[in-house]
Amino acid sequence: MSQKGNKREDILRASMKIFAQKGFHNTKVDDIALEAGIGKGTVYQYFESKIHLFEEMVFYYIEIYKLQLIETVNANMSFKDKLLKLAINNSKHMAEHFNMVQKLDVRADMISDKMKKTMINKKREMYDVIGEMFDEAIKKGEVRKDLDKEVVIPAFFGALNGYCATKYQEGMMKESFVDPTPVVLFLEKALYE
Numbered sequence: 001m002s003q004k005g006n007k008r009e010d011i012l013r014a015s016m017k018i019f020a021q022k023g024f025h026n027t028k029v030d031d032i033a034l035e036a037g038i039g040k041g042t043v044y045q046y047f048e049s050k051i052h053l054f055e056e057m058v059f060y061y062i063e064i065y066k067l068q069l070i071e072t073v074n075a076n077m078s079f080k081d082k083l084l085k086l087a088i089n090n091s092k093h094m095a096e097h098f099n100m101v102q103k104l105d106v107r108a109d110m111i112s113d114k115m116k117k118t119m120i121n122k123k124r125e126m127y128d129v130i131g132e133m134f135d136e137a138i139k140k141g142e143v144r145k146d147l148d149k150e151v152v153i154p155a156f157f158g159a160l161n162g163y164c165a166t167k168y169q170e171g172m173m174k175e176s177f178v179d180p181t182p183v184v185l186f187l188e189k190a191l192y193e
Contacts, residue, residue: 008046010036012060015053020097024054055115062122065093066129073129079137080188086130087160087180094164095177127153143191152191159183 014035
């Protein structure tokens with residue numbers, strides 16, 4: 001557990017674990033409080049409802065993912081190495097949170113419009129960060145000059161997520177995460193030829 005001033009973060013981390021184990025509808029705020037080592041009332045000091053906690057947990061996770069993405073994009077390495085590292089990090093995140101995604105049985109009508117808009121904006125922010133990486137690679141001649149980032153970036157994540165999700169669903173994962181290298185090698189052909 002973190003320092004006293006980080007109870008909100010403790011609750012968010014605990015909620016990630018409990019929602020993953022039980023799904024949204026079967027999770028009780030008492031379960032999250034117990035996992036966080038606090039009382040149920042403390043949860044409600046930070047979050048007005050279970051759905052509010054769920055939404056904030058999703059935003060918390062997105063921020064963690066985004067910070068890791070920014071760190072990779074800003075790393076002093078080649079475009080190819082950055083692309084592979086992004087793919088590996090994405091696969092590790094999927095492995096770590098696959099159960100949560102599978103069990104999140106929240107209906108679209110339960111999620112607030114604010115959350116939907118925020119998720120779209122966060123995705124756009126992440127794509128913009130990756131777009132900067134592509135711009136730099138184009139400038140350096142590391143990839144084709146005629147790439148359309150609006151197509152390439154979603155195609156990269158779509159192929160990567162589809163490949164990894166299939167492996168997890170089929171129970172083919174032997175390591176702690178699915179190695180995304182085959183997807184990256186396949187997609188590289190479109191980037192360089």
